[in-house]
Amino acid sequence: MGFQMSLLLHFMLLHIGTQGQDGPIVEVGVGSTVRGVEEYMPNSNKPVYNFMGIPFAAPPVGDLRFQPPQEIPLWTGELDGTDFGDICPNVIPLLPAMSENCLFLNVWTSSTSQNANMAVMVWMFGGAFQLGDGDIYEGTEFATLEDVVVVTFNYRVGVLGFLTMGDSNAPGNAGILDQRMALQWVQRHIRSFGGNPDAVTIFGESAGAMSVSFHLVSPMSRGLYLRAIGQSGVATTCGAICVHTTEVAVNRSFVIAESVGCPQSDSDGVTACLRNLDWEDIELHSFEYLPGPHLDGTFFTDWPLSTYSTGEFNRVDYLLGFNQDEGYIFMGDAEPTRENIATLIREYLAIIYPENLDAIFQACMDVYVDYDSMVTDEDYERAYSYFIGDKLFLGQIHDFARKHSVHATTFLYYFNHRPFWSEMPTWATASHAHEIPYVFGEPFTDDTTLEFSEAGGVLSRQMMTYWANFAKTGNPNGNGLPAWPQMNCSSTNYLELVPNPRTGERYEPERMRLWVDTIPALDTYRSGTYRGMPWACPS
Template structure:
């Protein structure tokens, strides 16, 4: 079992299969499979799902040129075709990040993706998954996001690495480092899929962007990005929206200068500063994680999404305005959406902080001065910020002082700030301004496994951030693989069946479901509660908490 706090700091002898092209074939021998693609031949492996069904895995496929040397802090460059056979039988490197050695072998040349498919012919819907990690950590490799559950269904799954933290999102707001390169990596992966996915039996006209946390932010930002138009057709966004107050960096240049200062780089001009940072070893850039933050991995996003200015140089801009403004203007990609939350979300953060002697002491003794930075209203003047802090303390804490016993209360506060309010407002805005349906859910099921346990009893408390992923992916590094006789196996079948149905036809309710999952509208809210029993519930979760946030930080 791995600690939830790490998220905070945080792949037949002689068989021949015909492809779409009548002139090329894909051949499998022993446990290997060879596929012909527009960029070159790729060799993968033959595997089995959790129920024993055969699928093919192709891991570590490069989808862009290595973003190294002069390409650091620049948009990705389209991969060139190769000669010979590209081996895709082992994982590619993870992108450099905090605790890189925990996630896997790291390298700056990390723009790789994995493709999993049951057959290499056909025209199957494609699920593209962008991993979580607050834009500074994690990876799409199979030890963290294995296909063993989803590939029970007739879909193609693609998991993607994108550049993280400063290497992916540092910006100076000018031509020397325009920003959003991690998102532009994702766009390049979508363009790769459009060109190559037929070779793996996928349909480029039936692509669903799926993501969790930062990956969910990503999916919604692709909806409002001009770069992503025409590259996808549905979105599943889990546990993060596009309208959280923290999503768009308010003054990203200050973080670039702060990082540069840690390496004694001159900040006199962007050109000089970026040139100096290009010379810093990639792993060293990520070793300054704590120096760039206030407390316990907060602020979560130091280098992340930015609104890009028009530099007049013809370079594509991923994000041209704040997401809420683009949604309200209706100038976004209108596609069906599934989105939702877990019941307890980021209570794991408060448990981590309050059970750490040093962090809890610092938080308790300095709470009023830390709160504006922790909850992202430090752009307010001191008097206004204190009023907001007092309002929150009264609502969540009943005006009781912060203590080591405040795990649940502080956890609710942090969950609403980091996930739930942004999820709520994104869903509300889309239900008002999109001409496509929006389906909302809440995971309430308390399973045997979780990313958080009570420290004394070692019992799960209920679903926290990342827990719905346990039923969608085989997380080899964290949990045992389910068998069909396991008590939680029904939830694997629930979640993967709803997701499969949605990516196939835009309606998540599968045949034989005990409940019809209906879309919400702006004036008729409803959500599906995933628990031992599936229930369609009127309204949206936690209305009093959401009303407070919308009063203090109005989006709707």
């Protein structure tokens, strides 16, 4: 989480203090207009229009705390869209302007003509469902260079976004339902900003990519988007943030409530007590207890992996992938060596696999540790990073990609470019979240605090075009880019994203086979829930 926190703060500093000014006015509805800001990329005379702080749901305050988002009528008159709205309460005290009145979205577009009919890309931010906001991601470069409409938005995180009592007092999954409400607003109004509501692509990173896959499995989100992009995340890349049973989620909520001074033993008492507290007294406990999504029977009608295994998901075009060293920032304080690597792996597995641990541990040791060939501490650090990254991300992403490709067009990528500004060990290239600045075209802005190489700028431009092509047509290819093969279940073709992208087939097959085949067969604990059962490609 360390780098992602640093990147979030970097984006925050990049976009803090946006100033209002005279700018374009868009009519969103009868008697409802919004004034935005005209912006320009460096060395470009093409204007982009940015409309910020647009409310898409009622403020979730008072009795609406812990409730699903409520629709809000359009405002009357002119809305000042020249500055961002408040950020939803986070565990990061440095973030500016936080309040519970935070359900706002932002739009970047190169045309306000309702006939422009541009593809729309709706971004869902990451942050383990405990932190983050939509305002820190800048859409100017995307809108300028690729002629797409970019939308970002806030959703509730932490306790305020995911506490549940399993009843109408606090149904839970409020943060995910905020996302859905934003997508509904886009369907109703994005044409006013030059967007095509029938060509919406949802995309996100980490918990944002998990969210994308949640909308893929939920019948409640069907019809709200046409395509999906997931960067380093699917519904089961969960670590500590998994989709839990209602029982587990409610028990966690009682523990959270007691920790903030609400020891009541019933739902009515707990929620009444919590609604009387300041949000600061509640939200700062998010990282301590990590509240997250739960199987509510409405948004989630079944375990996401079960839905994927049966093919009963929303069968839309899907582009997804991972970074080379996803696990590096999740190693924590571990310092793997020849002497302790086995202990580290076993202790990690023991938390997740309480049954058949010996067999699962040995299977992992056979894949990741070779005492004969591994000589330096760096060898063991790399092995442990791969182990963590494969468990949390790569294995699950491969599994979802295989299952999706049986029913719908699927493209898989592998980001393997070492950022010029990286401070990781020399053996590592790209860790979690490293691809985000490249996707958003940050090498092409003068405001960045990061430093990019010329090759990094080339890669960023290629990635933006791949992403935009996919949003426009369902196929990332074109515009003279290196060919990106569509993947299928058995071959798992992928594109390696480096300054000169190249194709590959069956990424690290032994490592991936461990997580998509071997361990599901060995895991006898909660088999069929979020872990799923062994699954094979149809013949």
